[in-house]
Amino acid sequence: MIDFYSAATPNGYKVAIALEEMALTYQLHALDLMANEQKQPDFLAINPNGRIPAIVDRDNQNFAVFESGAILIYLAEKTGQFLPAEPNARSITLQWLMFQMGGLGPMMGQANVFYRYFPEKIPQAITRYQQEGRRLLEVLNTRLAQHPYLAGTDYTIADMACWPWARIHDWSGISIDGLTHLQRWMEAIAQRPACQRALNVPPASTLSAEQQAEEIRRIVTR
Structure with missing residues (x-):
């Protein structure tokens, strides 16, 4: 339990x-x-x-x-x-997990704060975090153009970590227009019963x- x-x-x-x-x-x-x-x-x-x-x-x-x-x-x-045993595949999975922990989550979280919650609108802060959030989503899109999932052919904890943040892009005021590989990945994960x-x-x-x-x-x- x-x-x-x-x-x-x-x-x-x-x-x-x-x-x-x-x-x-x-x-x-x-x-x-x-x-x-x-x-x-x-x-x-x-x-x-x-x-x-x-x-x-x-x-x-x-x-x-x-x-x-x-x-x-x-x-x-x-x-x-959901975490490969083979050392290189395991490392790749953990790299993308840390990408979310150190980049995607914190940057989109700050975009949420300044775009949605902070009582004073600070355009420079909003722009900075939205642009960085978009850049990080573009990094995911580039990776997903080459592989069905972030660590390669298999769905892993890296996907579990990144998907909940990517799916709230609109709440952060960040467009994913043109990020077709990211969109494909997001839709595929959204269909998983466990995620639902x-x-x-x-x-x-x-x-x-x-x-x-x-x-x-x-x-x-x-």
Whole structure:
């Protein structure tokens, strides 16, 4: 049994996809980020950084893992799925996973903040992060012109990591016009039953997009 602490965010969906794809038994603990539940002592004991997602593997001496990329690697190694054993193929998978962790996620996250949430519109910041987000999506498109998936012929944890961020490009104000290989890949992954299930783990907020933006704006400014 895996205890899964998450919220309806791209980083949370990355781990939800892995749990569903790997057919692992898990118990969801949905945290209310607006209520700062991720900063409470019981959760900080699992993740000292106070961010979702995190897991506790009850079948492995209640072993806790935080940081979404680390969780993906842990689950892949635990199950022997979606992470190649061959050293070069494994390295390629991890390279694209780190591409998401160090580039795609942070840059698109900043685009979200300045484009959607920050109370003061700062054109230079919006432009910078949208342009960098588009550049990173172009990098994916170039890779996917050569291979069906990011690590090559097989679907891996690298795809699980990048897809939840790529799919919200419009929320970041970033166009994917002309990125036909990226679009093909996004559509193919969206058809996977495990990915469809994962987007409801936890269920999306019942607030409208505008209400969600206002709530996050309140957190950003306090």
